[in-house]
Amino acid sequence: MSQEKLLETLRQGLRDELSAAVNYTRLSAKIKNTALKKAFLNYAIDEMKHAQNLTALLEAMGASGDEILLAENIDDDLYIHLVNYIACEEAAIFYYDILEKLFVNEEIKLTLKQIQMEEERHLTNISEIFNKLKSGEYING
Ligand SMILES: [Fe+2]
Ligand SMILES: [Fe+2]
Structure with missing residues (x-):
């Protein structure tokens, strides 16, 4: 992969991470259940x-610092948000799997593997939240 292509891949990842942080923050602000508020704030962090x-x-x-256009989720439906987030987390796991293979530096590889593990945790946790909401375990979502 060329240097320019790798930089582009990193910029795409950065856009997705920043977008996820903004979207999780927005959802945390909006949601009423305090356990969920905290959970989404942690994901945003x-x-x-x-x-x-x-x-x-x-x-x-x-790389030069380019402006990044965020992919902000402005839909009102909590279920649609969660389905989108689950898809984003799945994509992130795949992204870090590929990205880690593009580097030879062990320290960088380790960092990327750790991020991938966090994305796996996000996927598991958000899928659980989705299932609990569906079964009515959270009221006032
Ligand atoms: Fe992430
Ligand atoms: Fe994530």
Whole structure:
């Protein structure tokens, strides 16, 4: 993969991480259940940290700082949000799996593997939240 293509891949990942952080923050603000509020705020913090990692990688590779257009989720339906987030987390797991293989530096590979594990945790947890909401376990979602 060319250097420019790799930078583009990193920028796409950064856009997805920042978008996820914003979307989870927005959902946390909107949702009434405090356990869910906390959960989504934690996911937002994780995604923000992933964005920092990718930004550091871009910086280390000498990339210029371009403006990033966020993919913001403005739909009102909580279920649609959750289905989108589950899909995003699945995509993130796949993304970090590929990205890790593009680097040879062991430290970078380890960081990317750790991020991938966090995305796996997000996928599991958000899928659980989705199922609980569907079965009516949370009231006032
Ligand atoms: Fe992430
Ligand atoms: Fe995630």
